[in-house]
Amino acid sequence: MARTIDKRVAVLAAAMLVTCLLGWLFKAHCTTRGWVDAIQYTTGCYSDAMPFWAGRHVDEGLIPYFQTPVEYPVLTGVQIWFEGAITRGLFGRSANDVAFLGAVTIANALLAGLILWMFARSGMDRTRLWLWAAAPPLILYLGHNWDLGAAAFAVAALLAAQRQKLVLAAALAALGAAAKLFPALLLPLIGLSALFAPGEPWRTRIGTAATCTLVAIGAWAAVNLPVAIAAPDNWSEFYRFSAARSGTAGSTWEILSTQGFWVTDVPTRNLYASLAFLAGAAAIVALGWRQHRGHLWVLATPVLAWFLLTNKVWSPQFDLWLYPLLVMTTPRLRPLALFVIGDIAAYFAEFWWFAGMAGAWPYATPHDILLAASVRGVAMLWLIADAVRLPAPAWIGRAPRRAA
Template sequence: MVRRIDGRVVALAIGMACTCLLGWAFKAHCMADGWVAAIQYTTGCYSDAVPFWGMRHVDQGLIPYLETPMEYPVLTGLQIWIEGALARGLFGTDASAATFLGAVTLVNALLAGLILWMCARAGMDRQRLWLWALAPPLVLYLGHNWDLGATALAVAAMLAAHRQRLVLAAALAALGAAAKLFPVLLLPLIGLTALFAPDQAWPTRFRTAAACTLVAIGTWTAVNLPVALAAPENWSEFYRFSQQRAGTAGSTWEILSNQNLWVTGIAERNFYASLAFLLGAAAITGLGWKRHRARLWVLFTPILAWFLLTNKVWSPQFDLWLYPLLVMTSPRLRPLALFAIGDVAAYFAEFWWFAGMSNAWPYATTHDILLAASVRGVAMLWLIADAVRLPAPGWITRARG
């Protein structure tokens, strides 16, 4: 007998599909003009996929790291190569930056759907599922970059931790760190969750924490070591590039510098950003310890928010790292709405600032970026405060299977 399909699940799937179609339209509307001049900034249709098609030799099918440089970690480089192969395989000699953008958008849509499926399967309440299915950041960033691969792995790691499968969670977080670095912030919390698990003997705690550590190191090494040995210069470009970058217009440090409030160089930013993050992460962990000791992994969300606020680089699509985690773990949803408003405002403020450099309209100034980023920053500080002082959402605190 064929099982009846739940209409609510169908509605969520249709909602997600509509959001993804809007995400495609948002980037692809520049297809006719080829993303030239300032149109990609004035309309917001800029995508990293378009320059990557030629600049990183995706059009030629060159293997990342081994045959062409790549400023991303290994799993993201692999994702880019697969999407390029998909575009070339489907369109042959007609493959172009536009068809590559289509492949990138399709894979990201599948990853967004995977996140929705994982969260629904874990028992997340329907209101939160709809907040992801209709997420504004998906419209902005679905075709923008390759962040959803690491985000999906980070979500999977948190859901594994929710099921108390901490070793699996460590492996998934390590895979995420091999795609984009931010899931590495989850690993210490998984280890602490194992080490201080209530109602378990200390020998068991130590064994579980040690297993999490060894599995995380082994997983990340297994992915990275072959490439690092075969092409050390290209493999290490991501890490060198991250160290040498000055900053981006939406980052706290660049905003302070542009407003002449605190002008810093690269070395100073590296130091102060690291110091501010470590102190803040320690404070978040300490303040949230008593309430969340049994599930310290939920503090990954406020720690990641603090990382974004203190980091010297804040590319617009980084908000897509945080949004699904906020949907999952935020005790209250009102500050999430403010975050989404700030995200949209900051996106257009930054790209209209680029438009102003090309003497195009609409344009924005660094003061506009300050205002938009301030809305987003206030929302994030609100969310951080909620995360450490309020109970986790009910779907998390319910009995785990």
């Protein structure tokens, strides 16, 4: 039996290796001559790593926050610096943006493999393991940005919650929020899981919830406070940048604006986006309470989906935040397939829109973005409805085991 399991794990690992190689080829195929004729948009090979190399002084080895601002939370800034150091150490004077893209891609591939390993150890069924090992979003986004670090923390936090290790889950989610902000959405559900744990006396529940809160604050502060005290302006760049952004082409608010339905200034958009998210998240938790009382953490997936739908910014790689959580918790796989179709369509619609602005072909219009994002949005609403009303996948109730 052990040999059969090892063989299955090896096959899944090989499949993930192929997926990651495809992710590298997707981003790197346009690097031989550079980004000419808007090829980064027409073929979708754009990556934030390429302009970051010189634009954020990665090539010079400047330390993020202390010597140069970075518009990401601290752990992501550390990851960027470390990948830059590896690139310069390996290539010396020959180090360039393409080599840095390679380092970013390899680091993200390792994080994707870590997520697969955590999934396999958790007792997840084989179909879901394959959905991650051969995930289309990994091809699109493996070399795009630095989201898989936070995604790995989010997955680890939810798997800790599955094992009823809620204090550990809170610490992991807080560390994830120190890499990208979205794992912070898990923390209220982890706290509620502790406060309303079935079969526990109230004193134990309150104590566990308080410990989760203190540990989460402590973990986040341990990473952030030293930087915030030493370089407050550069540390706060991420938060100021996020508040000042008006939106991105694929977000619900920007689509409504381009279609002439909802034109607002940035402060008003911030307010309405926040109110819409809070109201929807509260409804998701309330409606899903009875079905998921014993594992409230599974509602993190629909809450995150609703956050993406109501947020003013929806960068394409944000779909990589949601996809591993969908693999974990979605009751049915058909809406997941529709989500992937919408994700791919929205990705190319948005970049072909950039291509059109650069006078290149193929190009897309805001109406094309609307159609593609609508497919993705319908899939996400379907996934939210399923997550609220249907039982959690069978693997969640099984004891963790080493299996594939």
